[in-house]
Amino acid sequence: MKSKTIRRWSFIHTWTSLICTVFLLMLALTGLPLIFHHEIDHLLGNEPELKQMPADTPQLNLEQLVAKAQAHRPGEAMQYLAWDEDDKNGVIAIMAATAGTEPNSSHTFMLDARTGEAVETPSANGGLTMFLLRLHVDMFAGLPGKLLLAFMGILFVLAIISGTVLYLPFMRRLKFATVRQDKSTRLRWLDLHNLIGVVTLTWALVVGVTGVISACADLIIAAWRTDSLSAMIEPYKNAPPLTLRAPATDLLKIAEKAAPGMEPDFIAFPGTRFSSEHHYAVFMKGSTHLTSHLLTPVLIDAGNLSVTAIAARPWYMDAMGMSQPLHFGDYGGMPMKILWAVLDVLTIIVLGSGVYLWLVRRKAAKS
Amino acid sequence: MKPRQSNFWKVFGIPLGIGLLSAAGLFAALLGDGFWDSLSWIGLGIPAVIGVLGLARRRS
Numbered sequence: 001m002k003s004k005t006i007r008r009w010s011f012i013h014t015w016t017s018l019i020c021t022v023f024l025l026m027l028a029l030t031g032l033p034l035i036f037h038h039e040i041d042h043l044l045g046n047e048p049e050l051k052q053m054p055a056d057t058p059q060l061n062l063e064q065l066v067a068k069a070q071a072h073r074p075g076e077a078m079q080y081l082a083w084d085e086d087d088k089n090g091v092i093a094i095m096a097a098t099a100g101t102e103p104n105s106s107h108t109f110m111l112d113a114r115t116g117e118a119v120e121t122p123s124a125n126g127g128l129t130m131f132l133l134r135l136h137v138d139m140f141a142g143l144p145g146k147l148l149l150a151f152m153g154i155l156f157v158l159a160i161i162s163g164t165v166l167y168l169p170f171m172r173r174l175k176f177a178t179v180r181q182d183k184s185t186r187l188r189w190l191d192l193h194n195l196i197g198v199v200t201l202t203w204a205l206v207v208g209v210t211g212v213i214s215a216c217a218d219l220i221i222a223a224w225r226t227d228s229l230s231a232m233i234e235p236y237k238n239a240p241p242l243t244l245r246a247p248a249t250d251l252l253k254i255a256e257k258a259a260p261g262m263e264p265d266f267i268a269f270p271g272t273r274f275s276s277e278h279h280y281a282v283f284m285k286g287s288t289h290l291t292s293h294l295l296t297p298v299l300i301d302a303g304n305l306s307v308t309a310i311a312a313r314p315w316y317m318d319a320m321g322m323s324q325p326l327h328f329g330d331y332g333g334m335p336m337k338i339l340w341a342v343l344d345v346l347t348i349i350v351l352g353s354g355v356y357l358w359l360v361r362r363k364a365a366k367s
Numbered sequence: 368m369k370p371r372q373s374n375f376w377k378v379f380g381i382p383l384g385i386g387l388l389s390a391a392g393l394f395a396a397l398l399g400d401g402f403w404d405s406l407s408w409i410g411l412g413i414p415a416v417i418g419v420l421g422l423a424r425r426r427s
Binding site: 171177195290 | 386407415
């Protein structure tokens, strides 16, 4: 590599990383506890436990549950129903002032599917982990915050690529994993920066890219609404507003018949951003491990319960679905979470040593 | 051209192997539980251990 080429890549590496470092440090620091948010919420007592009841206690039907939810929060609109992953008797309900209310103003709670008793889930509405999550997702700045972080994520990816290119000239005369201990502090940290940077490369790229995709979720959902949803609900364009919602009782049966072999993940009620003004959308997930992250919506007419369409999944919705586990690190048990945390701390060290190396070099250049 | 190429593999050979193992680990746990999860622990454990060892090693 010519020295001019090295200088160019070095310039790219320095500036892409310097610009994104503060944000990446914030993301890595808030992300660290978020890896364990389940465990933390459990310890804080913010996650509800449902009552012990005989195992064969029958469950209420969906419309009965909706009625219980509405009795719990009178005057509010039902937005979503979902199923708890840990407890099959837990049904998560999300309600808000109107169906179209933005997600951060919604209220999430849990219903006991056997009794319809409402149980509050403080961790889904506020508290420490929610505060960290909002910082991590949009810094309390809504869409502009998300897009800014997405841009920082792209700079991070560029910094990783340029760093990898520079690894070659730096390591040409050194054996892999050489850390020169006795020359100077700067050299030791330069070698550590190179070593840790290059071994965590794949993980950091995957978490970085999936983070950028997740940060663009609002745009992806908006694209889905204009691309695919609007075509499916075309016949309803001039239909009068829905006045009487048909009962939700049989939604799962209808959806399972329309999409055989799939399992329900959540139901979007009419008027939410995952549905139309005239439809229930039952989001079905695949039944294998891999396809359980891919969602297929079944649109069901909320007036007469006929199936309007089984939506095709555009590639970008699949990309968004697959990004979530790969970003959160929650798909391989506790050992994976711990490794995720170790790799996160190593990334913090790469970021910190990068700033240190830049400061030392700048000081040297000045004097 | 020749010395340059051997340089490339000398420098990037091991990192590339680690990268591929990490990628396989990240993917493995998406496919199933149990056995697949443990594959992911190996794949991600290798970079984590090398990184931590590098930090822990001090001048003797």
